[in-house]
Amino acid sequence: xxxxxxLKRRITSVKNTKQITKAMELVSASKMRxxxxxxxxxxxxxxxAVDLLNRLSTLTDxxxxxxxxxxxVSTRLHVFITGDRGLAGALYSNxxxxxxxxxxxDRDMNVVSRVIVIGKQxxxxxxxxxxxxxxxxxxxxxxxxxxAEIRPILKEVVAAFKxxxxxxxxxxxxxxxxxxxxxxxxxxxxxxxFQAKKVAKDEQALFEPSPEKVLDAVTERFIEVELNQAxxxxxxxxxxxxxxxxxxxxxxxxxxxxxxTLAFNTARQAAITQELAEITGGAEAMK
Numbered sequence: 001x002x003x004x005x006x007l008k009r010r011i012t013s014v015k016n017t018k019q020i021t022k023a024m025e026l027v028s029a030s031k032m033r034x035x036x037x038x039x040x041x042x043x044x045x046x047x048x049a050v051d052l053l054n055r056l057s058t059l060t061d062x063x064x065x066x067x068x069x070x071x072x073v074s075t076r077l078h079v080f081i082t083g084d085r086g087l088a089g090a091l092y093s094n095x096x097x098x099x100x101x102x103x104x105x106d107r108d109m110n111v112v113s114r115v116i117v118i119g120k121q122x123x124x125x126x127x128x129x130x131x132x133x134x135x136x137x138x139x140x141x142x143x144x145x146x147x148a149e150i151r152p153i154l155k156e157v158v159a160a161f162k163x164x165x166x167x168x169x170x171x172x173x174x175x176x177x178x179x180x181x182x183x184x185x186x187x188x189x190x191x192x193x194f195q196a197k198k199v200a201k202d203e204q205a206l207f208e209p210s211p212e213k214v215l216d217a218v219t220e221r222f223i224e225v226e227l228n229q230a231x232x233x234x235x236x237x238x239x240x241x242x243x244x245x246x247x248x249x250x251x252x253x254x255x256x257x258x259x260x261t262l263a264f265n266t267a268r269q270a271a272i273t274q275e276l277a278e279i280t281g282g283a284e285a286m287k
Contacts, residue, residue, distance in 0.1 A: 004271065007264040011257060018253035024087070025246035031143060032179065032239035038144045039176055039232035046229055049222040066162050067192045067219050075112040077135075077166040078102065079157065079189070079227070081173040081234045082122035084139050088238055089245035091174060091182070096125045098184040099172050103132065114166060116153060118231075135160075143239075145231050147224065154224050161190045173230040174237035180244065182237040189226060192219055 080099055082092060106113045116136045117123055123137050136156060141149055160166045169190035174182045 004264060004267045007260055007267060011260045011264065014253050014256050014260065018250055018257070021246045021249040021253060025243055025250060028239050028243035028246060032236060032243055035144060035232070035236035035239050036176065036179075039229070039236045042225065042229050042232045046222075046225045049218060049225050052218050065192075065215060065219055067158070067190060067223065070191055071164070071167045073109075073111055073167045075114060075166045075168075076106055077157065077160055077169045078113060078115045079153065079169065079171040079230075080115055080117045080122050080126070081171065081230055082117070082119035082125070083234070083238045084120045084141075085242075086121065087245060088241040089248075091238060091241040092121050092125065094184050095122075095172070095174060098186070099125075100129070102170070102172060102186055103129075116156065118153070141231075143235060145228070145235075147228065150224070150228055150231060154220075154227055157190065157227075158220065158223065171227065171230045173234040174241075176233045176236035176240065179240050182240060187226065187230060189223060192223060 078099070080095075082095060086092070103113050112133070114133045114135050115126065116138070117126055117134055118138050118141070120139045123139065126132055126134060136153075138153060157169055161169055168188070171187045171189050173185065173187070175185045176182055
């Protein structure tokens with residue numbers, strides 16, 4: 001016979017846990033909406049940078065810029081974006097699986113892999129891998145990182161590419177599609193590329209101090225916008241996955257409470273029935 005006291009304690013414990021997961025679900029939902037808005041706003045900056053690069057491409061050869069230089073890839077730098085906190089469902093397992101596939105791809109092509117890892121979860125995951133050269137690790141970012149927070153990473157990436165310490169830079173992150181769909185992607189960052197569109201050569205446009213100087217500033221800004229976009233998408237994905245994970249935990253807690261309540265009522269009814277049988281048996285024995 002099940003112990004009704006133990007069942008009652010367990011029901012209380014599960015209900016307390018359910019209150020916590022429900023609160024976390026609501027908090028994550030609120031944060032997800034803000035992160036989603038932030039990601040949507042930063043997409044506009046990327047479009048503007050591409051439009052400006054298209055105009056500049058009609059006035060100067062963008063391929064002469066050091067950040068556009070194509071080289072044979074012998075060393076690849078990976079920027080691996082994760083978060084600091086867990087309880088986000090399959091977010092990190094999906095990221096880790098995709099990222100290890102990228103490292104295996106490098107190894108098969110005899111390309112040296114170097115990594116800049118973002119977030120404590122990524123640092124924990126990479127600690128399980130051997131022969132991975134981590135050149136920098138960052139954590140403690142705000143939920144919506146500012147340009148000032150991201151700039152040290154940008155400077156490290158740009159310097160490594162310009163100084164030819166690496167030949168290519170990729171960013172692995174989780175792209176936010178919707179509140180229930182997030183896809184792990186690897187975005188190529190350097191050498192810089194953009195989808196050029198055919199635009200009429202604007203000979204009347206004046207760029208100060210020169211198209212080359214403007215190109216230099218816009219290109220680095222373009223790379224910064226792409227990196228910022230990856231952070232924004234990753235943040236929205238993390239909050240979304242956490243919201244879904246906490247909702248599933250709350251639903252499971254409800255189901256568990258129902259099962260435990262049924263077991264508790266069954267045990268209590270069995271105890272009452274046994275007590276009645278004992279009383280009836282005792283009464284009959286006294287006759």
